Amino acid sequence: MGRYVLRRLIQAIPTILGITVLSFLIMSAAPGGPAAALTFDPKVPAKQREAMQEKLGFNDPLPVQYVRWLLGEKPIKVLGVTLWGGRDVPVFDRQGNEIGTKPGTSGGIIRLDFGRSLFYKRPVIDMLKQRAGATVQLGFTALVLGFSIGIPIGILSAVRRGSLFDNSSRVLAVLFNAVPVFWLGLMLILVFGKWLGALPMGNQCPLTIKGCVTLEDRVSHLVLPVFTLGTGWIAVLSRYMRTSTLDVLSQDYIRTAQAKGLPNSKVWFVHATRNALIPIATILGPAIPSLLSGAVITETIFSWPGLGRLSFEAVIQQDYPMVMAVVLLSGVITVLGYLLSDILYALIDPRIRLG
Amino acid sequence: MKRTTIFVIVILATILAPMTVFAQEPGSGGPIIEGNGGTSIGPINDLRCSGTDCRAVTQWLAVGFLGVDPVTQYFAPNIEGAMVKDWTVSEDGMTYTFNLVDNLVWSDGEPVDGWDYLFTYYAYKHADEFESPYGYTVDDIDTVEVSEDGYTVTVKFLSASCGVLSDAAKNVVPSHVFGWTPEIGESFDWASLIEHPYEVTPDVSGGPFVFESMDSERVVLLTNENYYKTVIPEGFLYVTVPDQVVMAERFIAGELNVIDNPQAAKREEIRNNPNLQSYSYTAGLWDYLSLNFANPDNPMDGFEKDADGNPVLDENGLPIPVPQDPHPLFGDVRVRRAIQLAIDLDEIMEKAVLGEGTVMPSFLSVSSWAFDADLAPIARDVDAAKALLAEAGWTDTDGDGILDKDGVKFSFELLTNEGNTRRGQIAELVQQHLAQVGIEVQVSAIDFNQLLDIGDAQTFDAIILGWRNSYPDDPDWTGLFTTDGDIVGSGFNSMSYSNPEVDRLMKAANNVPGCKPEDRAPLYWELQRILQDDQAYVWLFNQNGFYAANKSIENWSPQPNNLFWQAETWKIAK
Secondary structure (H helix, E strand, C coil): CHHHHHHHHHHHHHHHHHHHHHHHHHHHHCCCCHHHHHCCCCCCCHHHHHHHHHHCCCCCCHHHHHHHHHHCCCCEEECCEEEECCCEEEEECCCCCEEEEEECCCCCHHHCCCCECCCCCCEHHHHHHHHHHHHHHHHHHHHHHHHHHHHHHHHHHHHCCCCHHHHHHHHHHHHHHHCCHHHHHHHHHHHHHHHCCCCCCCCCCCCCCCCCCCHHHHHHHHHHHHHHHHHHHHHHHHHHHHHHHHHHHCCHHHHHHHHCCCCHHHHHHHHHHHHHCHHHHHHHHHHHHHHHHCCHHHHHHCCCCCHHHHHHHHHHHCCHHHHHHHHHHHHHHHHHHHHHHHHHHHHHCCCCCCC | CHHHHHHHHHHHHHHHHHHHHHCCCCCCECCEEEEECCCCCCCCCCCCCCCHHHHHHHCCCCEECCEECCCCCCEECCCCCCCEEEEEECCCCCEEEEEECCCCECCCCCECCHHHHHHHHHHHHCHHHHCCCCHHHHCCEEEEEECCCCCEEEEEECCCCCCHHHHHCCEECCHHHHCCCCCCCCCCCHHHHCCCHHHCCCCCCCCCEEEEEECCCEEEEEECCCCCCCCCECEEEEEECCCHHHHHHHHHCCCCCEEECCCHHHHHHHHHCCCEEEEEEEEEEEEEEEECCECCCCCCCCECECCCCCECECCCCCECECCCCECCCCCCHHHHHHHHHHCCHHHHHHHHHCCCEEECCCCCCCCCCCCCCCCCCCCCCHHHHHHHHHHCCCECCCCCCCCEECCEECEEEEEEECCCHHHHHHHHHHHHHHHCCCCEEEEEEECHHHHHHHHHHCCCCEEEEEEECCCCCCCCCCCCCCHHHCCCCCCCCCCCCCCHHHHHHHHHHCCCCCCCHHHHHHHHHHHHHHHHHHCCCEEEEEEEEEEEEECCEECCCCECCECCCCHHHCEECC
């Protein structure tokens, strides 16, 4: 198993590099660029606007820009041998005339330097670290909610096929799948926040100087966004689980177990569930990267300070360092998610051996 | 006896009532809670902050050098909280001597003085070294000198331009925090400002609040007990609320207690809510429709240049215009005027901003001190528009409902930025209105950065975008309407408008000796008339600014462009 995981991780490196190349090309091919937006002020002299483009290196050929993102502007030397010469950044006077150069300071991805956000001017890595926790908290809780409610509902719907419970859970699943997240979120805010005043309308902590003081403060702020994000999971997982359980229930070994006189609960929840869960394991892998991408709207509506909204805004603004960092992060999480899925598959299904 | 007792009680009450106000302890009121419509917050260092998000925080921490009169919205002496008490100007108008107040201290007890101003000036001079976009703001400053006691600052400018006060007006940061001393002067490691802790934990303040903490969703500031006057609110909370609809709902529900410019659709509800108070004013935000005067297939710079690419100037120091290849549709002023006449601005304003705006006759806001009150906006007149188009040779010869001339149909593409519903609505209404006079318009909403690039490249037919006036109000729009701004790739006069009289007047208005508003205003009145006559833009409207606060805030007294006027006196129920 260990060797398998190691091999998969090594194989992932070219995959992730490929993702970054493609993302970089797509992003650079998009019309426009951040330099104009950064200097969109009639009082900024025209030459300084041109200088900004040059200083940021956006006038260089795309492959040069990509390699610079990868290797940085600082030279790379190993045992006195220069492997990468780096880049000297042009220096301009206040009239926008180039007056010299200075050594670049960014280390590139190879040195785990993601650069600085063009718009917020803060290190990208700091901004990602600051927000990753909130996204994981929201996404993971929603996923747990989805699994803990969706799976039992799916099993019960399957074993009570055609009953009122089955029909109503299927209708609700379709409904929650179809309801747009932004609408559901706004409705929940209006009903539980504005009209009933029962729950906070957003953010992670109360809007007081002290912020979160008790556990209840944190939990109460999680309720609405988690429910908004979790309903989709409940709907999807209950339907998957229902179908999967129905498949298993029709198999011979279940009939054998029932014929042996085992109680229904044991047949359903022990013998049937384990095998019915195998397809669910394939959902869990892709679910992990979707924690990052799927929460954009929920995070926006509930003012949740996570990565989703930050990534979305970075793409709109063409904040290249931020976009590339998020792409890299998503690539790594996706690869790890699928790897986890494969491992889970092997753990649940004894017929599968990894090697 | 009874009468005497009542008299004494009345006297005592009269004396004691105000004393209860004076006895208000610092930080005894509740906090000010405002939403941040962005996603994150940039550097909380005024030297590097370039967005409204970080500016919303630094405004409480840095000290303004020059004060702004809330009524005229222009620089004025003796404004409380500002460093400058008063100033004198040399005869040639190039040297200003500023006398500073001596009652301001930083929150750590160090005095706020001219040395801090000098450090701030030097920093801007070296702005490129720490990735600040504001180096150009000190371009017109030659030298800054500080008296030995630190309370007189002499600024010598390179010109007598009236914009120099804006150049001198800086938010000052505490030099001692950066380890700077006057002896170090300009030979400071300016690049070190990028990584300086002040960037994220600016724990020394000269404003009413001091920095307490910042995380991914909020910035918390607390009462500055060393402020020169009592600060009643216990702090300022700046909380990320990226969705505008949700922000308005959270304000109405009382979670936020102030709001700046909620969406137009929510303003009526806020006005009618008995728990809220509101304030409207003509804001410095205005949308415009820019028609390209020059052929978009042949963009060229608008003035003669020397071998180094610098403009060749005439004897008056003005650029020499180069004749442009005119736009096949908009090169004719009659066509541009017809478009203005065909547009129903009342309907546009009603639908795009629910009437929350003011029609503009020309390039200045109604609220500007330089606005020409006698200049009326151009009213809609479809018949006059049709007549002008016919006079310019545009008629519907083939009966398809679209005007044509020499076999060319009057059809063009109108660009605006996607995601902006207001501008999208304006574009659609312009399309409908122009269809009524036989002009076909294809509306395209594209990515904002792409739109800016197309504008810079001057390859567009027509664009709807907007400007925000500077604050304090400066009516100088050199670069936007002057020939020297017509530079392909980077100039803001992207429509290639050129009128030597405008170049002359814009320069003259910005160089009036003494720079008194009453002396400058008549020149701007003339400019407004010329730009209206030339249809430099198709003029649309100013948006109304709108502030609101929870009624639990006492002493709330906003001014135009200043939601937090005298916020230190606000009394907010805890």
